[in-house]
Amino acid sequence: TILMKGDVKRQEFEALNPLLLSVYKKLIPPPEEVLKQRKFLTHLDRLVSRDWGGAKLFLFGSCANDFGVCNSDIDVCLSVDDEHSSKAELVMKMAGILRSDNMQNIQALTHARVPIVKFTDPDTGINCDICVNNMLAVVNSKLLHDYSQVDPRLRQLAFLVKHWAKQRQVNETYRGTLSSYAYVLMCIHFLQQRRPAILPCLQSMQPTYEVTVGKIKCAYFDKVNTLRNFGCSNKETVGELLTHFFDYWASCHDYTRSVISVRTGGYLSKDEKDWTRRIGNERHLICIEDPFEITHDLGRVVDRNSIRVLRDEFKRAAKILHQDSNPATALFEPF
Ligand code: GTP
Numbered sequence: 001t002i003l004m005k006g007d008v009k010r011q012e013f014e015a016l017n018p019l020l021l022s023v024y025k026k027l028i029p030p031p032e033e034v035l036k037q038r039k040f041l042t043h044l045d046r047l048v049s050r051d052w053g054g055a056k057l058f059l060f061g062s063c064a065n066d067f068g069v070c071n072s073d074i075d076v077c078l079s080v081d082d083e084h085s086s087k088a089e090l091v092m093k094m095a096g097i098l099r100s101d102n103m104q105n106i107q108a109l110t111h112a113r114v115p116i117v118k119f120t121d122p123d124t125g126i127n128c129d130i131c132v133n134n135m136l137a138v139v140n141s142k143l144l145h146d147y148s149q150v151d152p153r154l155r156q157l158a159f160l161v162k163h164w165a166k167q168r169q170v171n172e173t174y175r176g177t178l179s180s181y182a183y184v185l186m187c188i189h190f191l192q193q194r195r196p197a198i199l200p201c202l203q204s205m206q207p208t209y210e211v212t213v214g215k216i217k218c219a220y221f222d223k224v225n226t227l228r229n230f231g232c233s234n235k236e237t238v239g240e241l242l243t244h245f246f247d248y249w250a251s252c253h254d255y256t257r258s259v260i261s262v263r264t265g266g267y268l269s270k271d272e273k274d275w276t277r278r279i280g281n282e283r284h285l286i287c288i289e290d291p292f293e294i295t296h297d298l299g300r301v302v303d304r305n306s307i308r309v310l311r312d313e314f315k316r317a318a319k320i321l322h323q324d325s326n327p328a329t330a331l332f333e334p335f
């Protein structure tokens with residue numbers, strides 16, 4: 001038989017795919033960890049309803065969005081209707097309640113951009129961050145979760161990308177690289193762009209879920225169990241997808257002009273977003289539009305130095321996936 005160019009490519013990925021899937025499987029939190037998290041959250045819920053009438057807790061971040069690897073911290077949002085207190089004061093009050101319950105390593109970061117209280121539960125060893133009235137994070141976590149239900153390849157791809165980013169130290173917003181949230185949006189956008197597409201654009205479909213948070217209206221199609229076959233005419237494996245993901249960010253993305261947008265399922269220009277100039281510390285060197293807070297660029301943390309680090313890491317990853325004899329090991333090698 002004559003091998004076509006595409007066949008050679010498929011063979012290249014045939015060896016890679018099982019290796020990557022086994023890395024993915026090791027990252028999935030085991031059932032006992034999920035149980036431990038539930039136990040901790042039940043305890044926290046009881047504590048708050050006992051000591052703070054009218055306050056409610058919501059889970060967000062990787063515990064709620066289906067993109068949590070083993071031993072992730074838990075992100076919780078405290079929702080209270082209190083116009084007279086600042087977020088910092090509410091965080092202080094929460095810290096007091098945690099102290100009376102003997103939680104450990106309690107730190108109230110009242111001056112942060114998003115005030116939070118961090119602590120450790122001595123019974124389970126779980127680390128938890130609580131912020132106040134940040135319902136947009138709860139809603140965008142639901143959006144990510146709903147996307148993950150459409151096609152299993154999103155969760156596989158995102159786990160591998162997050163793991164790679166942590167190992168290579170390019171998942172540190174305080175040092176100018178990208179958040180986990182930004183990486184998951186990059187994965188969703190990438191799968192929206194495959195042909196045939198692997199993911200739809202939920203925000204451009206007839207909304208079945210609508211909430212208003214502050215001034216922002218959030219609406220999208222969330223009956224995702226009806227979309228389980230959406231991507232099935234595309235047969236790409238996670239090995240191929242991860243390789244093309246890094247190829248895209250290494251050499252295809254137009255860093256000068258383009259904005260990726262999960263909200264529209266495509267690209268926008270920096271011109272139309274007015275993200276062409278540096279304003280304050282925001283340089284827009286890599287542009288990732290937040291799906292609901294559309295003036296928000298998740299790449300705003302990236303600076304002249306960290307953009308180079310990031311692009312070099314994308315290139316390194318792409319090169320390894322194409323050329324290395326032991327790609328799964330080299331790719332995730334600690335920096
Ligand atoms: P890991 O903790 O690394 O496993 O990932 P995570 O999914 O918890 O993501 P991350 O810690 O980056 O962010 C937590 C949540 O904060 C996200 O799921 C979003 O809901 C919310 N969020 C909203 N805007 C931002 C933002 O600008 N930066 C970050 N980091 N998070 C945001």
Ligand code: MG
Nearest residue numbers: 061062073075
């Ligand atoms: Mg988190």
